[in-house]
Amino acid sequence: MTQDLTSLKPQRPSLYRLAADGRSLDFLFTQCPACHALSFPANAPGCMHCGHPTADAEQVARPGGGTLLEYVTLHVPLVPGMPAPSIAGDIRIAEQVVEEGVIAVDDESALHPGMALRAVAMPLASGDSYGCAFVPAQEAAR
Numbered sequence: 680m681t682q683d684l685t686s687l688k689p690q691r692p693s694l695y696r697l698a699a700d701g702r703s704l705d706f707l708f709t710q711c712p713a714c715h716a717l718s719f720p721a722n723a724p725g726c727m728h729c730g731h732p733t734a735d736a737e738q739v740a741r742p743g744g745g746t747l748l749e750y751v752t753l754h755v756p757l758v759p760g761m762p763a764p765s766i767a768g769d770i771r772i773a774e775q776v777v778e779e780g781v782i783a784v785d786d787e788s789a790l791h792p793g794m795a796l797r798a799v800a801m802p803l804a805s806g807d808s809y810g811c812a813f814v815p816a817q818e819a820a821r
Contacts, residue, residue: 684800690810693722695743697800697809704743704798704811706772709736717741717773728775743798744816745772752787760804770796770813783812790815 684702689695695704707721713731721738725731750768757767766782768790783801784790795816800809 682802684802684809687800687802688808689800690803690808694720695798695811696740698742702799704800705740706743706798708739708741708773708776709733710739712736717776719772719776719778741773743772743811744796744813745770745778747782747790747792747794747796747813748777749792750782750787750790766790768796768813780811780813783814 684697689697693707695706698705706719708717708719709721709723710717711726711729711731711733712735714726714729716726716728717739718727718733723733726733748769748771750766753765753767754763756763756765766784766787767779768782769777770780771777780798782790782796783799796813797816798811799814801812802809
């Protein structure tokens with residue numbers, strides 16, 4: 680049985696929100712009024728490409744996901760509550776926008792640079808919110 684995530688809050692509401700399918704995430708970007716490039720996160724004070732102020736810029740939601748650039752298995756938790764071992768990677772989420780993320784697979788042998796990943800909501804132990812993890816795109820489609 681799949682947990683209903685619609686009653687939970689995002690752990691980082693300035694970064695993502697639950698997508699219409701109730702499991703995957705949409706990322707929140709700002710579209711620069713000067714150069715029209717996307718910046719992440721949406722609450723950044725200026726465009727990461729040209730530096731133009733983004734206080735009045737349009738917020739744009741895009742399906743969360745991207746292309747895996749590289750990854751590593753972490754055998755110690757980097758932050759409180761992070762299980763070890765965990766797999767983390769650099770993921771290109773938009774042109775010229777690379778973010779680090781946790782990849783929810785059991786074994787890194789399922790991963791390879793260049794593969795498509797999808798951001799999904801992962802319920803947190805607190806029971807009242809969800810965080811973001813990445814899974815192979817074909818797995819997210821199931």
